[in-house]
Amino acid sequence: MDNSDILPKAYEPQTVEDRIYKTWMDSGLFNPDAYPDATEPYCIIMPPPNATGKLHTGHALGYFLQDLMIRYHRMKGYKTLWLPGTDHASIASTNKVEKILAKEGITRHDLGREKFLERVSDYVEQSRSDIGRQGRLLGASCDWSRERYTLEPTMTRAVRTMFVKMYDDGLIYRGTRIVNWCPRCMSTLADDEVEHTDREGAFYYIKYPIKNSDTSITVATTRPETMFGDVAIAVNPNDDRYKQYIGGAIVLPLSNREIPIIADEYVDMTFGTGALKITPAHDPNDFEIGKKYGLGVLRIINDEGNLNFDALRKEGYDVGAIQSFEGMERFAAREAVGLALQQAGFLEKQESHTSTVGLCYRCDTIIEPLTSLQWFIDVNKKVAGRDESLKEMALRAVRSKEIQIIPERFDKQYFQWMENLHDWCISRQIWFGHQIPVSYCLTKDGGCGETIVSIENPLKCPKCNNTNLTHEEDTLDTWFSSGMWTFSTLGWPDNIEYKDGKIIKKGDLATFHPTTVLETMWDIIFFWVARMILMTEYALGEVPFKVVYLHGMVLDKDGRKMSKSREETAIDPLDMIAKYGTDALRLSLLIGVTPGNNVRLSEDKIESYRNFVNKLWNISRYVLTFTANSHDKEGDYTLADLWIISKLNRLIIEVSASIDQYEFSRAAELLRVFTWDVFADWYIEVSKVEGAKRTLLLSILEVLLVLWHPIVPFVTEEIYRLALPSFPDVKPSRPSLLMVRAWPQANPTAINEQVEKDFGLIQQVIQTIRNGRAENHIPAGEEIEVILYTPHRSAFIAPHINTISRLTHAKNVTIQEIGERPSSALFMQVEDIEMFIPLSSMKIEEEKTRLDKEIANIEALIGRTNTQLSNQEFLAKAPENIVQEMNLKIANYQDELVRMEQQRKRLV
RNA sequence: GCACGAUUAGCUCAGCUGGUUAGAGCACCUCGUUUACACCGAGGGGGUCGCAGGUUCGAAUCCUGCAUCGUGCACCA
Numbered sequence A: 001m002d003n004s005d006i007l008p009k010a011y012e013p014q015t016v017e018d019r020i021y022k023t024w025m026d027s028g029l030f031n032p033d034a035y036p037d038a039t040e041p042y043c044i045i046m047p048p049p050n051a052t053g054k055l056h057t058g059h060a061l062g063y064f065l066q067d068l069m070i071r072y073h074r075m076k077g078y079k080t081l082w083l084p085g086t087d088h089a090s091i092a093s094t095n096k097v098e099k100i101l102a103k104e105g106i107t108r109h110d111l112g113r114e115k116f117l118e119r120v121s122d123y124v125e126q127s128r129s130d131i132g133r134q135g136r137l138l139g140a141s142c143d144w145s146r147e148r149y150t151l152e153p154t155m156t157r158a159v160r161t162m163f164v165k166m167y168d169d170g171l172i173y174r175g176t177r178i179v180n181w182c183p184r185c186m187s188t189l190a191d192d193e194v195e196h197t198d199r200e201g202a203f204y205y206i207k208y209p210i211k212n213s214d215t216s217i218t219v220a221t222t223r224p225e226t227m228f229g230d231v232a233i234a235v236n237p238n239d240d241r242y243k244q245y246i247g248g249a250i251v252l253p254l255s256n257r258e259i260p261i262i263a264d265e266y267v268d269m270t271f272g273t274g275a276l277k278i279t280p281a282h283d284p285n286d287f288e289i290g291k292k293y294g295l296g297v298l299r300i301i302n303d304e305g306n307l308n309f310d311a312l313r314k315e316g317y318d319v320g321a322i323q324s325f326e327g328m329e330r331f332a333a334r335e336a337v338g339l340a341l342q343q344a345g346f347l348e349k350q351e352s353h354t355s356t357v358g359l360c361y362r363c364d365t366i367i368e369p370l371t372s373l374q375w376f377i378d379v380n381k382k383v384a385g386r387d388e389s390l391k392e393m394a395l396r397a398v399r400s401k402e403i404q405i406i407p408e409r410f411d412k413q414y415f416q417w418m419e420n421l422h423d424w425c426i427s428r429q430i431w432f433g434h435q436i437p438v439s440y441c442l443t444k445d446g447g448c449g450e451t452i453v454s455i456e457n458p459l460k461c462p463k464c465n466n467t468n469l470t471h472e473e474d475t476l477d478t479w480f481s482s483g484m485w486t487f488s489t490l491g492w493p494d495n496i497e498y499k500d501g502k503i504i505k506k507g508d509l510a511t512f513h514p515t516t517v518l519e520t521m522w523d524i525i526f527f528w529v530a531r532m533i534l535m536t537e538y539a540l541g542e543v544p545f546k547v548v549y550l551h552g553m554v555l556d557k558d559g560r561k562m563s564k565s566r567e568e569t570a571i572d573p574l575d576m577i578a579k580y581g582t583d584a585l586r587l588s589l590l591i592g593v594t595p596g597n598n599v600r601l602s603e604d605k606i607e608s609y610r611n612f613v614n615k616l617w618n619i620s621r622y623v624l625t626f627t628a629n630s631h632d633k634e635g636d637y638t639l640a641d642l643w644i645i646s647k648l649n650r651l652i653i654e655v656s657a658s659i660d661q662y663e664f665s666r667a668a669e670l671l672r673v674f675t676w677d678v679f680a681d682w683y684i685e686v687s688k689v690e691g692a693k694r695t696l697l698l699s700i701l702e703v704l705l706v707l708w709h710p711i712v713p714f715v716t717e718e719i720y721r722l723a724l725p726s727f728p729d730v731k732p733s734r735p736s737l738l739m740v741r742a743w744p745q746a747n748p749t750a751i752n753e754q755v756e757k758d759f760g761l762i763q764q765v766i767q768t769i770r771n772g773r774a775e776n777h778i779p780a781g782e783e784i785e786v787i788l789y790t791p792h793r794s795a796f797i798a799p800h801i802n803t804i805s806r807l808t809h810a811k812n813v814t815i816q817e818i819g820e821r822p823s824s825a826l827f828m829q830v831e832d833i834e835m836f837i838p839l840s841s842m843k844i845e846e847e848k849t850r851l852d853k854e855i856a857n858i859e860a861l862i863g864r865t866n867t868q869l870s871n872q873e874f875l876a877k878a879p880e881n882i883v884q885e886m887n888l889k890i891a892n893y894q895d896e897l898v899r900m901e902q903q904r905k906r907l908v
Numbered sequence B: 001g002c003a004c005g006a007u008u009a010g011c012u013c014a015g016c017u018g019g020u021u022a023g024a025g026c027a028c029c030u031c032g033u034u035u036a037c038a039c040c041g042a043g044g045g046g047g048u049c050g051c052a053g054g055u056u057c058g059a060a061u062c063c064u065g066c067a068u069c070g071u072g073c074a075c076c077a
Helices: A013-027 A057-075 A088-102 A115-135 A155-170 A224-229 A284-293 A310-314 A320-325 A330-343 A390-399 A410-419 A478-482 A507-512 A522-540 A565-568 A574-582 A582-590 A603-629 A637-659 A663-689 A694-706 A715-721 A752-776 A794-806 A844-870 A872-875 A880-906
Strands: A041-045 A079-083 A172-183 A187-189 A194-209 A216-221 A230-235 A249-251 A259-265 A274-279 A347-360 A368-378 A405-406 A439-440 A451-454 A496-501 A500-507 A515-521 A545-551 A784-789 A810-816 A825-830 A834-836
Touching: A013 A574, A013 A582, A013 A715, A041 A057, A041 A507, A057 A079, A057 A545, A057 A582, A057 A637, A079 A507, A088 A115, A088 A478, A115 A500, A115 A637, A155 A172, A155 A451, A155 A478, A155 A522, A172 A284, A172 A320, A172 A439, A172 A496, A172 A844, A194 A224, A194 A249, A216 A224, A216 A274, A224 A320, A224 A565, A230 A284, A259 A507, A274 A284, A284 A368, A320 A330, A330 A347, A330 A507, A347 A715, A390 A410, A390 A522, A390 A880, A405 A410, A410 A522, A410 A880, A478 A522, A500 A507, A515 A522, A522 A545, A574 A582, A574 A603, A582 A603, A582 A715, A603 A663, A603 A694, A637 A663, A637 A694, A637 A752, A637 A844, A663 A794, A694 A715, A715 A784, A752 A794, A752 A825, A752 A834, A794 A810, A825 A844, A825 A880, A844 A872
Parallel strands: A041 A079, A041 A515, A230 A259, A405 A545, A515 A545, A784 A810
Antiparallel strands: A172 A187, A172 A368, A194 A216, A194 A347, A230 A274, A249 A259, A439 A451, A496 A500, A784 A834, A825 A834
16 A cells, blocks of 8 residues: 555645644634633733734744643633734834835825824734734634734723723823933833943033132033033032032033022932032933922923923023024034033043933934923822722732742842832824823813813813814823733723622623733733733733743844844744744744743754654654554553553643643653654554554554644644544544544553563663664674573563564574573673673674773772762661662662673683 | 843753753764655764852752853933
C-alpha cells in the first residue's frame, strides 16, 4: 500500500490551515452559546490591538497564549468565551494618518475636522479588517460574532454613561492644572504617557540683579527661554548666602519686570547655585510653589510650542524689550535668549549638562509642561457610599489577591505606581475619539453659563432653554474607553439593573463577568490594566478579571526590540506563517518562554519547530499507515506497552497541571519530550520489533493530538480529521472536530513505577551497547555479537533479546548466568548486568586505558560518597531516604568497580 | 536615587518548594539511505551554574554584599 494514500510525506501547512480555520468557523463552535450544557464559565476578553496597521510578533505571542488557555478550557468543558476587538487608539491613529497626509503635503488642519475624521475612519476600517484576517491566520479561536470596537455606537454610549456617572458622583472635574503637552500632537498626555530620557543640554548660570543693589543672585537653569514667565526667585530659608535678600525683589533680566525673592524649604542648597527661578506655567514643581505663595501664573509658551507674551500683556506688563523673542520656536528661543543674556552681561557661565526630558510616547516630541483648562478624574476622593477612593479600590483588589498577577513580582510595581497616582487628565485635543459629553450654555451666546453633562447631546439648556449650545470639542483619553473594556464589551450598561441599591447583572455580563484571565504585555500594566481595575471596581463593585498573566516583549535574535524603524531585524509573523506554518510559530513563541520575561525570536528557531511539527505529522503517518494495514489480533500487553501507557498517563497529569499553573512552556516541553523521545524514538521502534497493537497505537495518538491541540491546533486538527475513520468507535462522545474533543482523564492506576524501571533497564542496555559500538567505531554494517552475564535477571532479560539485538544491530545476543567472561571483548555494564562485545580485532591496549580511566572515575565517586556517608552530621540530620539512597548507590558503585577490576585483570 | 529582573554548555534558554555525576533546543564532531520522517536516526564532545562571603549534613537553588547588563518609577532648577 502506498503511504501517500493516507498522508502526504511532509506536512504542508499552506494547504491545510485556511481550510481548517474555515471548518472551525463554519462549525460555530467558537461561540459559547453552542454549549448550552456547559455551566462553568471561562472568559478572556482580548486586549484590543490598536487599529493602526497590522499585527506584529508581540500580538502573535498574546494571541497564542490566549488561544492556548481558551482551547484547553473549551476542551475541558467550560463555557468558554474569547471576545475579540480593536481599539481606536486616538493618538496613534491620528499620528498614522497625519504621516500619510504629510506625504501628500498637507496637515490635518488643512483638511479640517470633518474630512480628517473621514480619512481616519477609512484608515481604521481597513486596519480592523486586516487585523481580523490576521487573527484568523494565527488560529485564534475567538467568538467573532461578539467582536467589538472601542469607537462603535454601543461603546460610545457606555463611555458617555460612565462619564456622566462619574461626573454626577463628583469624580470628574474641570480645572486649570499643569499638564503634559505635546506640541506636535497638539494635545495633553497623561503622566504615564510621557517617557523620560536623558538628553545632553546646557546649564545656563544667569545673574538675576537684585533691585536697589549692585549685586545679583545667580540662578542655574536648563531652560532660559522660560524666564519670561518667571514669577519669583526662591532660595532655601536656611541658606546663609541668600538670607539677607529674602523678601527683596529681582529685576528680571531682559524683561525688566520685578519679581519677589521668596524662601522655601523645597530649594536644595547644594544643587546648582541654591537659587531657583519659579516658572509656574511651565514646571510642575514651580506650579505647586507658585500656588503655595499665590504668585500667579504667566504662561509664555503657546500650544504650538512657540513663545507668546499675551499673558504678560493681559497682566499689563510692558513687553517692548522682549518683543523680538515672541513667536520664536521654544528651542530656537533657548539659543536666542542665551545669546542675548551673554551680550547683556547676565550670563555668568554656561556648562554642558545632562538632564532628563519628557518625550511623547507616541511621537517622541519633547513634552512641554504647561497650564491648561482640562478634565480630570479625581482618584483620591471617596466615592459616594463606598468609603473608598478610586485609588484605594484599585489597590485593594490586588492587595487582597482578588486579582492575582503572574508573575507575582509585578505586584510591587503596580502598588508603587498606584500609590503615586495623581489625578488623571482625561481630555485630549485630538479629533478622533469619544467626544467628551459636555455642552456649555455660554453667556456670550445668550446663555446662562451652565455646564451640561449628559449621555445624549442636549438640544437646549435645561436651565434657561437656550438652544445655542457649544459642545465640548475635546475627546477622551483612549484609556478611558479601554478601561471599561471587560464590561462594556459584555453589554454594560444595558446588562445591569439597580435593585435596592445593588447592581444586578444580566446576560453575558452575568455569565462572564468578572472575566477569568487578562493576558497582556507588561508594558501596559499601568496604561491599561490599572485603569481597568479602577474603572471596573467603580462601575460594578467587582474586579474585571481574576488573573493577570503578563508576557514579555518579543525581541530579535540579538536581543533588540523589533521596532518598525529597524525593518531588517523585524520578523513579520505573517511571513513566517507563510513559510513555516502557524503551528511552528506558535511553538517558537511558547516553548522556553516564561511569564514576564522577554522572548528572543529568530527564523532558525521557527525552522526547528517546523521540524517538530513535521515529526508529529510523520509519527501520525506511521501510525495510520501501520494500523490501516494491520489486523486486530493483539496479544497481551508487553512491557513496552505497559511502559508507554504508564508514561502517557503521567503525561496527561503533568501537562494538565502545567497549564492549570500557567506553565505553558513546561506543558509544551513535556509534550515534546514524550512525543519525540519517548513515543517515536523508543516505543514505535520497539513496537516495530515486538509487534505493534493497532488500538493502542491509535489511542496514544489520539490522546497526543488532544493534548497538543491547544498549542498546535492546525496540524492536530488535520491529523485528527484524517485519523477519524481509523479510530475504534468505542467512544460515542468522539466529535468530528478535535477542537471540542474532551480533554483526557488520566488513569492513575496505569502509572506503574516498576514497569517504568524495568523498561528503563532495557533502554539502558540498548543504549550502552550502541555507545560501545560507536565509541569503538564498529561500522553499522558489521553485525556484532553480544553476551550478557546476569546471575539474577536472565529470566527478565530473555523476552527482550530480540528487541535488544535489533535495536543494536547485533546478530546474536546471548544470556549467561555464570561462566568464564571473554577477555577479547569490549566490556560494559548496566547495574548488575555485564555486557561483552567480542571482537576479533580487539585493541587490548586501548581497552585497558579506557578501563583504567573508568576505574579511576568510579573510585573517585566512591571516595566522595564515602566521605559523605562517614559524616556523622549527615547521618544524623539528613532524611532517612536520602541516606538510604546513598547507601544503595555506593553498593552499586562498588559492585561496578569489582566487575571492572576483574575484567581489567583478564586483559593482562 | 528607589525598586524589580537577568547573569547556567559556542548561542537561546529550562531547572517548581535546597538532596544522584546540572538539563533541552540550535550549532559542532563521528557514524548511518533499517520503506513514518535527512524537516531523519544512533552516538559524542562541551559548563569551577557572574564574583565574594554566609546559613546548612548538603547550595545553581536560601541570605548578605559586589560587579556587569536590562527594565520600571522618581527626578534638582
